[in-house]
Amino acid sequence: MHFELEHLDSYDDSSLLDELRRVASLVHTQKLTRTQFTGLAKVHSSTLEKRFGSWKGALEAAGLGNRFDDASFGKDREDLLQMIKGTAEKLQKSVLTLQEFEAHSGITGAPVRRVFGSWKAALIAAELGQSSLGKRYTDEDCFENLLVLWTHYGRPPKHNEMNHAPSAVGSKAYVLRWGTWRKALAAFVQRIESDPAPPESPPSPLEQQANGNPVLPDLGSRDIPLSLRYYVLRRDSFRCVACGASPAITAGIVLHIDHIHPWARGGPTVADNLRTLCLSCNLGKGVSPA
Ligand SMILES: [Zn+2]
Known part of the structure; x- marks a missing residue:
């Protein structure tokens, strides 16, 4: 040769x-x-x-x-949190946008989404974005955190579970806001159900126009709305669809939502193009069942 x-x-x-x-x-x-x-x-x-x-x-x-291959950074949760906090410190900002993080860290949002589900959830975990007078979470912060816990346990989390990892918002915040833990859970379910059933394919631009204001404004973006993430996780029984791993059974398993046909190559952010995967399956290291 x-x-x-x-x-x-x-x-x-x-x-x-x-x-x-x-x-x-x-x-x-x-x-x-x-x-x-x-x-x-x-x-x-x-x-x-x-x-x-x-x-x-x-x-x-x-x-x-x-x-x-931003996955090759192999950044786990702690590394990413340190980088997010470090970037916020460097910029002397208490609220950091994903764009700022990407520009200053050289890391794209992809590993952040894989580990935390969304940029918002990452910020909550990094304890950023709250007022310096005290932790002030928005409803959405509370719901994002609740979905993290729901995914972790594969069922509605219990009151005292909110005070332990991976929860980033303590049960007090929920009770202060909604009165009781039960009412907080009800508010979450109501929030999920207030979104329309996830479409199986993206509506045409014409349909979106006819509707006036599309209720899922992130439909075409890579970010997956909270209700759609919940829908996909529940449909997949809070398990990795490739290897069956479940955080409720095996410690350390982190589930996230994967675009089957990659978003970067035109895959839409709709239910039938989304699936639940554990981190290792998504990085291609998982062992698929024969
Ligand atoms: Zn897996």
């Missing part, structure tokens, strides 16, 4: 990007890692990282931003 020359004719930006695109076309996995690249390229990935600031920057410059 004839081996190609192990160096490039030129090392200017466009030659490096051409090489990146050439190697990318040889690698048939969705993501292109530094190791895959270096194994096939005539130049080491570190050269591109230096030139373009980071591996992510190099992929983006080559128009291959969608092949950056």
Whole structure:
């Protein structure tokens, strides 16, 4: 077999990007890692990282931003929380937007959504976004936290369970707001049911227009509305649909909602394109049943 020359004719930006695109076309996995690249390229990935600031920057410059594997950060909950808190501190902000976090941390929202379900839930867990006078949670904060617990136990959480991990909002906040724990649960269910049944396919733009104000404004976005997340989790019995893992049975299992056909490649945020997966199955490390 004839081996190609192990160096490039030129090392200017466009030659490096051409090489990146050439190697990318040889690698048939969705993501292109530094190791895959270096194994096939005539130049080491570190050269591109230096030139373009980071591996992510190099992929983006080559128009291959969608092949950056942010999962390879392997950021678990604690790491992400530290990064969120650190970014807020650096910017001296008590309320941090996802855009600010992405811009300053170099991490996309994808791993945050995988671990916490939503940016909002991540902020609550990081104890950001509350007034400095005290923790002031909105109704939505309380509902987001309740869904985390409901998912964790696979059933409505009990009053005292709200005071233990993974809960980020204590039971007191619920009782202060709704009077009793039972009423807080009822408010959650009412909130879920106040959204229309999740459509099986996205309404046409015309339909949306006819309705005036679509009740699920995030339908076309990657973010999955609270009620739709609940609907999918319950439909899937609060278990990973690939391996059956359940946080209620096995400690440490984290469930999240996955776009079956990836959102970045046109998969809509609708119930029939969403499924419940555990973290390891979603990262492709899970063992699927034969
Ligand atoms: Zn799984």
